[in-house]
Amino acid sequence: MLGLFLYFYFMKIDDLHQLFLDCSAVSTDTRKVNDNNMFFALSGENFNGNKFAQDALDKGAKYAIIDDPDFKASDNTILVENSLKTLQELATYHRTYLGTKIISLTGSNGKTTTKELINTVLSKKYNTTATIGNLNNHIGVPLTLLSMTKDTEIGIVEMGANHKKEIAFLCDIAKPDFGYITNFGKAHLEGFGGIEGVIEGKSELYHYLTQNDKHVFLNADDSIQIEKLNTYVKKFGFSQTNPEYFKIEFLDANPFVSYKSEAITIQSNLIGAYNFTNLCAATIIGKYFNIDLLDIKDAIERYTPNNNRSQIIKRDNTTIIMDAYNANPSSMEVALQNLSKQDAENKTAILGDMFELGTSAKSEHQNIADLATSLAIDTIILVGENFYKAEIKSPIVKQYKTFESFKDNYTPIIDSYVLIKGSRGMALERVLELI
Structure with a gap:
């Protein structure tokens, strides 16, 4: 077994590719492993994927690619220097092969x-x-x-x-x-x-x-x-x-x-x-x-959009633009402008914080809040720590530091055209449970 294990350790990428061609697919998550998969044990700052190699094999994976010799499980365990780098190199080789x-x-x-x-x-x-x-x-x-x-x-x-x-x-x-x-x-x-x-x-x-x-x-x-x-x-x-x-x-x-x-x-x-x-x-x-x-x-x-990307959802007399998959200042601006141009008597914007803005976060959230109040929008609801800090003097705006606070103070929205948009971490699709 040791000799076979050492052979796998020095295996070239073209040899690994031959094994891959006999597999049904690649997997990096034991929760989604299927029969005959090639499992790559990827690790991060807070987890060690090598720990799940045997679990992957038990669930039907044909091979498990690991980069820690302490987790060699069987002849179907292949040790490499770096699992992630090997995954990337295999992908490039396969792309060239095809x-x-x-x-x-x-x-x-x-x-x-x-x-x-x-x-x-x-x-x-x-x-x-x-x-x-x-x-x-x-x-x-x-x-x-x-x-x-x-x-x-x-x-x-x-x-x-x-x-x-x-x-x-x-x-x-x-x-x-x-x-x-x-x-x-x-x-x-x-x-x-x-x-x-x-x-x-x-x-x-x-x-x-x-x-x-x-x-x-x-x-x-x-x-x-x-x-x-x-x-x-x-x-x-x-x-x-x-x-x-x-x-x-x-x-x-x-x-x-x-x-x-x-x-x-x-x-x-x-x-x-x-x-x-x-x-x-x-x-x-x-x-x-x-x-x-x-x-x-x-x-x-x-083609019809899905997955919370510009989806149109109807709830009685309320029309919802569900665009809660992600957000940044550029996409938020055009979404608000689009809402303001809709032919509807009552328009509502429910906006969640935009992430990964660094030192620009304060000014960008203020800019979006100012833009929203300047447009033809009847009600504006801002959710998140950054939007909560925005300085706004308008009776049509309500600010909530957290989604839970918004939920606890929610007033039913009816007969309205509603935009729901925020960064993925805000999970604003939860608003649908309220409307």
């Missing part, structure tokens, strides 16, 4: 919605594999790549980041052939060190693509994107005004976005003008991959 076309996308807002739209459109013609949910970090990207098979013709890989060099690192893992940046906004300011840091960090995708002579998709009405890609040749973009790019015309967003291209009108199920560019991205990527515009129209019009 040779699948990879589209990567990042940005401050709209990544997941755009990824879902692109996948919906491309699925009209191709066998696709896309990031599940928002598994878009140093673990999620490898898992997405390893979920691809020889049948996958196009992979759509979402990339998230909260500090510089992270997108560059993810590009080295995924090695994308194409890329798109949704926008540059005030997200993760604490990690990026300000909006200029956000632009620099997200643009690492552009840097990878241009340095490797790959293709770039862009919003040609975004001055930052145009500036960054001014002289680059391999680009394909959309614009409302620039004749050099594929023309798409915004029509309306009351509440759902509709737009026109090549005399064809597309009526989406996405609310808010801020979703227009997300729809445009899916449209031009579909066009680039030779999907007929009528098929793109069909795909877009069949």
Whole structure:
């Protein structure tokens, strides 16, 4: 057994890949292990994944990858120097082995919605594999790549980041052939060190693509994107005004976005003008991959958002925009502006704190509170420590330090058009239990 164990310790990545090909999937969570999985024991500051290797094998995993020899369980335990690094290296090897076309996308807002739209459109013609949910970090990207098979013709890989060099690192893992940046906004300011840091960090995708002579998709009405890609040749973009790019015309967003291209009108199920560019991205990527515009129209019009991202929920005479998956100053601003433009007699905004803003937290929460009170919104409810500290002199605003305090003082909302938006940690979807 010792000899076999030592062999596994010095196993090359191509040999490990051969074992992976005989497995059904990769897992990093024993609660989700299925038969014939390859389990990677990942560890963090507060947990040691190696402790669960035997549990994974007992639940049907074919192999368990560990990086601590004290937890060798059987001949099916494979010791490596670093489980996480091995997972990433295996993903890159698998991506190269398949040779699948990879589209990567990042940005401050709209990544997941755009990824879902692109996948919906491309699925009209191709066998696709896309990031599940928002598994878009140093673990999620490898898992997405390893979920691809020889049948996958196009992979759509979402990339998230909260500090510089992270997108560059993810590009080295995924090695994308194409890329798109949704926008540059005030997200993760604490990690990026300000909006200029956000632009620099997200643009690492552009840097990878241009340095490797790959293709770039862009919003040609975004001055930052145009500036960054001014002289680059391999680009394909959309614009409302620039004749050099594929023309798409915004029509309306009351509440759902509709737009026109090549005399064809597309009526989406996405609310808010801020979703227009997300729809445009899916449209031009579909066009680039030779999907007929009528098929793109069909795909877009069949797509319905879920998972607390711009969902429309009806409760008697109350219409709810459930957008509680995440929030930052940029996305909060456009969501409030969208609410104010809705054709409704009574409009309510329930807003939760925005996280990861660092030293900008106080000013950004004050800015959003001031914006909300300046718009055509009838009732504003602010929940969270930062919003509680905002200085507001308006009778339409109610402030609560915690969700529990809001819940205890909740006044029924009826016959209203309601926006619910806050960072993930605020879990504002709990408001639905009250309405």
